[in-house]
Amino acid sequence: MKKLIIIFLLSNLCVQAQQQVKWPEHKKAAIVLTYDDALPSQLNNAVPELKRAGLKATFFLTSDIDSLSIPRWRKLAAAGFELGNHTVFHPCAGIDDNPVPSEPYSAYRIIREIEVMDRFLFAVDGKTKRTFAYPCAETFVGGKDYVDSLRKYTLVKYARVGGDSSAVITDFRKLDTLRVPSYGLDGGESGKQLVAFVKSVEEKGGLGVIMFHGIGGDYITVSREAHRELIRYLRQHNKTIWVPTFRQVLDEAYRQIKRPKASPSLTK
Numbered sequence: 474m475k476k477l478i479i480i481f482l483l484s485n486l487c488v489q490a491q492q493q494v495k496w497p498e499h500k501k502a503a504i505v506l507t508y509d510d511a512l513p514s515q516l517n518n519a520v521p522e523l524k525r526a527g528l529k530a531t532f533f534l535t536s537d538i539d540s541l542s543i544p545r546w547r548k549l550a551a552a553g554f555e556l557g558n559h560t561v562f563h564p565c566a567g568i569d570d571n572p573v574p575s576e577p578y579s580a581y582r583i584i585r586e587i588e589v590m591d592r593f594l595f596a597v598d599g600k601t602k603r604t605f606a607y608p609c610a611e612t613f614v615g616g617k618d619y620v621d622s623l624r625k626y627t628l629v630k631y632a633r634v635g636g637d638s639s640a641v642i643t644d645f646r647k648l649d650t651l652r653v654p655s656y657g658l659d660g661g662e663s664g665k666q667l668v669a670f671v672k673s674v675e676e677k678g679g680l681g682v683i684m685f686h687g688i689g690g691d692y693i694t695v696s697r698e699a700h701r702e703l704i705r706y707l708r709q710h711n712k713t714i715w716v717p718t719f720r721q722v723l724d725e726a727y728r729q730i731k732r733p734k735a736s737p738s739l740t741k
Contacts, residue, residue: 494645494680494726500715502675503722504707505682506530507633507655509559509606511537514690516545518697524552526708531719533559533606533633536593543597550598555718557604558629561590565609578614580622587628602630604720610635610657610684620651631723633682638670643679645726646733653723655682660693664702667695671706675714680722 496503506523508515511534523530534556538546550556564575564583575583591603605623612620612634623629629651636654656670667683674681689697707716717725 493730495729496715497725498715501678501713502671503680503715503717504671504674505680505717505719505722506685507533507557507606507682507719508685508688509533510563510686510691511535511542511546511559512687512691513542514687514694515685516542518690519685519688519700520549522697522701522704523554526704527711528704528707528716529553529555529718529721530716531555531557531604533557533604534590534594535559535563536561536590538597547597550600553718555604555720556594556598556600557606557719558587558590558594559606560608561586561593563608564614565611566613568609571609575608575611575614576616580614580617580619583614583619584623584626584628587623588626591628603628604723605629605632606684607632607634610655612652620649624651631720633684633719635684638666638673641674641677641679641681643677645730648733650723650727650732653682653719655684657684658686658693658695660686660695662695662699664699664706667699667703668706671703671714675710680726682719 508519508530511532515532532554534546546556562573564573564578565571567574567576587605594603595601612618631653632651633653633655635657638656640654640656642648642654670681685695686693688695688700707714
């Protein structure tokens with residue numbers, strides 16, 4: 474009998490450890506919408522939907538922003554959207570559709586590029602501390618992982634990696650804040666698939682981060698209809714689902730609990 478009581482108490486403690494974050498206004502879960510690569514279809518198609526629904530999002534930008542789009546990004550930042558760092562040139566491992574290969578890069582070179590992009594973005598929105606998304610969701614350049622080097626330079630507060638529809642975060646004590654997983658879309662997902670992911674996050678009472686690229690255009694594209702279906706669901710369930718920016722949600726989590734220190738179990 475004593476053994477059963479001990480097992481019950483230990484399992485109870487494990488559940489409590491995973492349910493450590495209480496979302497604002499008694500909401501059950503949090504969903505973060507992120508959009509990569511500063512694409513025109515995001516400004517033209519995604520942003521109007523987000524604004525109509527009263528939702529915020531995070532846009533991870535590269536130096537592809539230009540004199541025509543910068544005023545629009547600046548307005549978004551002023552309206553409470555987050556502009557994150559996605560490097561200057563978006564280097565990735567040698568693939569045909571990416572113009573800048575990451576193989577010649579060193580950790581110092583990629584970190585220097587992130588620093589330059591930070592300065593670029595400061596000229597857009599006036600902010601200093603920034604979140605980051607790894608280009609192509611790759612944490613390595615030149616065949617070597619650079620996350621711990623990035624950690625030492627303290628340029629980045631939180632960083633997003635990739636993942637699939639199982640990427641639901643519930644245990645923030647074990648989360649490496651420079652390897653935050655996300656549901657990385659391959660393009661072509663239906664609204665039903667996107668809503669199903671949100672429902673799985675709701676069931677677990679955790680955090681889900683979605684990685685978009687093109688919305689009704691550009692590449693790795695999700696249709697406008699699928700995106701609209703997701704936005705509609707989030708708007709209809711705004712009493713139970715919190716939709717903040719990437720930085721806001723993690724700031725809230727680590728306001729409540731102690732931010733974990735990196736260890737080999739977190740960084741590998």
